[in-house]
Amino acid sequence: MLTTKFITENATEVIARLAKKHFDASLIVSEVISLDTLRKTTQTKLDEVLAEMNAISKAIGDLYKQGKKQEADEAKEKTVVLKEKSKELSDILDSAEQKLHTLLLQIPNLPHASVPEGKGADDNTIERSGGTIPSLPANALPHWELAKKYDLIDFELGVKISGAGFPVYKGKGAQLQRALINFFLSNASQAGYLEIQPPYVVNAASGYGTGQLPDKDGQMYHATIDDLYLIPTAEVPVTNIYRDVILQEKELPIKNTAYSACFRREAGSYGKDVRGLNRLHQFDKVEIVQIQHPDKSYETLDEMVNYVQTLVEKLELPWRILRLCGGDMSFTSALTFDFEVFSAAQNRWLEVSSVSNFESFQANRLKCRYKGDDKKTSLCHTLNGSALALPRIVAALLENNQTEEGIVIPKALVPFTGFTLIS
RNA sequence: GGAGAGAUGGCAGAGUGGUCGAAUGCGGCGGUCUUGAAAACCGUUGGCCUGCGAGGGCCCGGGGGUUCGAAUCCCUCUCUCUCCGCCA
Known part of the structure; x- marks a missing residue:
């Protein structure tokens, strides 16, 4: 959420920059400005009335102490009008504040100057890429076939127990999951991140804090009996530590x-691109989160992108980094880099990470601030990224590393799996 | 699930309906002293809105009410803790 102050002081800039996100902000910005003006003037009037009330109340107290009961009663009468007035003003104030808040929630974050123009995924620009795309034999199998061949993942069993999108990992499939989680966590620790084990269900306040609510209400599983939500990413509980x-x-x-x-409901997404591990209702992910000084957040974003790059390199996967265009960015982000790895049998790029700087947009909702030497409090910047999401990494590993003998585990992962080949 | 207690500043913990934004202690920060440190002593120490400023207003879990005036009284919601039961 942008701050009212910023919007009112930079109205034309806000409108111009949001055009890149294909969001026409002209109307909403002018409404914000007029509501904010109303809020300020009403607040001032109300404060005056309250100040007078306070003075009278104090005087009444003194009069009673002096035993001047009649004068006190006279003073009481004066408050009747003031009371009505204050009620009136605070009603106006409340409604203005509420409307203002509703509007603010509808305004997306401003895209960074470096965000490319564009409508959708085709307009994202390739930042850089690496690794080599393997040339597979004609009879190469997609990962869902490989998973069955080596008895690593049972999708049908998941359907029986839960439903589509809840795979059951078995044997070396399960061990591979565990190895990847450990691999990612131990890399993150070495890179200076503090490891956290967060709750997997969160309250509504946390959902609002990171912006899943109210925007993406239907995307989270909701345990209504306790009004708790299953987390769609560790970002939610970990960032809300700082609410x-x-x-x-x-x-x-x-x-x-x-x-x-x-856990993601992924309501409305069905079709061939959801085959196998490509899109699931439950999956594993290691997340990195940083809270940074506003002056340093873009350095930090680069640092995080570079860090994620080391992961895909160690896994020896062909990768590329996309700078998301205005039309493909999330509501809350100012600048996002997506990581994709090439899944050779499906012959397509799969998104495995998304690293974003939210600047103060999320922090404003969270009320996450820092206090400097000057004792002023200001909003922090928040950043996060996947490092990494497992299923599509597994898909690419299985497909790209398939050989006559079996599936070869990348060297960096062997200390974590304890085996070199799935056969 | 049953019974009870409670929610106050970074933490601990007072608080009579009226100079309470709130005692006191600890912690933090600054200083004196010291070669340095500790101790001791002195000072200082929340957030938000508004205003150039002086200042004004709001905040004692959330919401509502009574009252000229509420941290204090009433209603309501939420949460936490203790004991019992069940249980990884």
Whole structure:
């Protein structure tokens, strides 16, 4: 959420920059400005009335102490009008504030100047790429066939127990999952991230804090009996650690990492691109989160992107980094880099990570601030990224590394799997 | 699930319906002293809105009410803790 102050002071800039996200903000910005004006003037009037009330109340107290009961009663009469007036004004104020808040929630984050123009995924620009795309034999199998051939993942069993999108990992399939989680976590720890084990269900306040609510209400599983939500990513609980927190400037940056299972309803997405591991209702992911000083958040974004790059390189997967265009970016992001790996048998790129700088957009909702030496409090910047999401990594590993003998485990992962080949 | 207690500043913990935004202690910060440190002593120490500023207003879990006036009284919601039961 943008701050009212920023919008009112930079109205034309806000409108111009949001055009890149294909969001016409002209109307909403002018409404924000007029509501904010109303809010300020009403607040001032109300404060005056309240100040007078306070003065009278105090005087009445004194009069009673002096035993001047009649004068006190006279003073009481004066408050009747003031009371009505204050009620009236605070009603106006409440409604203005509420409307203002509703509008603010509808305004997306401003895209960074470096965000390319564009409508959708085709307009994202390739930042850089690496690794080599393997040339597979004609009879190469997609990962869902390989998973069956080597008895690694049972999709039908998941349907029986839960439903589509809840695979059951078995044997070396399960061990591979565990190895990847450990691989990602231990890399993150070495890179200076503090490992966190967060709750997998969160309350509504946390959902609002990171922006899943109210925007993406239908995307989370909701345990209505307790009004708790299953997390779609560890970002939600880990970032909400800092909700309503004022950090000391010297504590920045905060670097946290967490593994979690992630739950997504993925309502409305069906078709061939959801085959196998490509899109699931439950999957595993290691997330990295940073909270940083506003002046340093873009350096940090680069650092995080570089870090994720080391992971795909160690896994020896062909990768590329996309700079998302205005039309493909999320509501909350200012700049996002997506990582894709090439899954050779499906012959397509799969998104395995998304690294974003939210600037102060998320922090404003969270009320996550820092206090500097000047004792002023200001909003932090928040960033996060997947490092990494497992299923599509597994898909690419299985497909790209298939040989006559079996599936070859990348060297960097062997210490974690304890085996070199799936056969 | 049953019974009870409670929610106050970074933490602990007072608080009579009226100079309470709130005692006191600890912690934090600054200083004196010291070669340095500790101790001791002195000072300081929340957030939000508004205003150039002086200042004004709001905040004692959330919401509502009573009252000229509420941290204090009433209603309601949420949460936490203790004991019992069940249980990884």
